[in-house]
Amino acid sequence: MLFLLSFSLLLKLPLWFPSWHFHAFAPYLMYRLHSDTRYGYLWRLFFCGLLVDLLSSSTYFGQTPLLYVAIGTFLHSQRHLFFIDKWPTLPLLTFLFTSLSTLGNALFDKMLHGSFPFTISWIGTDLFQMPLMEATFAFVFLSLPFQLREAWRKIQTKRRLRV
Numbered sequence: 001m002l003f004l005l006s007f008s009l010l011l012k013l014p015l016w017f018p019s020w021h022f023h024a025f026a027p028y029l030m031y032r033l034h035s036d037t038r039y040g041y042l043w044r045l046f047f048c049g050l051l052v053d054l055l056s057s058s059t060y061f062g063q064t065p066l067l068y069v070a071i072g073t074f075l076h077s078q079r080h081l082f083f084i085d086k087w088p089t090l091p092l093l094t095f096l097f098t099s100l101s102t103l104g105n106a107l108f109d110k111m112l113h114g115s116f117p118f119t120i121s122w123i124g125t126d127l128f129q130m131p132l133m134e135a136t137f138a139f140v141f142l143s144l145p146f147q148l149r150e151a152w153r154k155i156q157t158k159r160r161l162r163v
Contacts, residue, residue: 023098027138030093045072067104091135098131
């Protein structure tokens with residue numbers, strides 16, 4: 001379900017907001033970080049990056065899967081630092097993944113084209129504002145409903161115990 005939502009965002013967001021560089025699979029991949037095995041997670045990262053590469057024309061073919069796997073390997077090795085049952089985890093991981101992916105794409109551009117996008121406005125928008133928007137999306141549509149559902153279950157359980 002979450003994969004289909006991410007895939008539909010990958011298809012529709014560039015039509016609605018062409019200037020945004022939205023990483024549609026970031027919340028989905030960060031959600032799967034704790035539930036997949038290491039190699040299963042790396043394959044998932046690779047195929048999601050491949051889908052992004054196939055449907056976009058902004059990067060060299062293979063650049064996005066390479067970045068996704070590299071970032072995912074790093075985050076997977078650090079996953080013990082994040083507790084999946086806490087509400088800030090998914091937005092924080094989404095923010096980290098998006099920021100690192102944007103930074104990696106900029107470094108690739110620097111190596112391959114010699115262009116240097118590192119300006120104060122680029123840092124503010126691409127490394128902070130856009131990842132913050134994606135983290136907010138992950139919170140509102142993924143973390144918050146889960147937390148509300150858990151709170152509702154606790155309330156229902158307490159009501160049953162009182163009656």
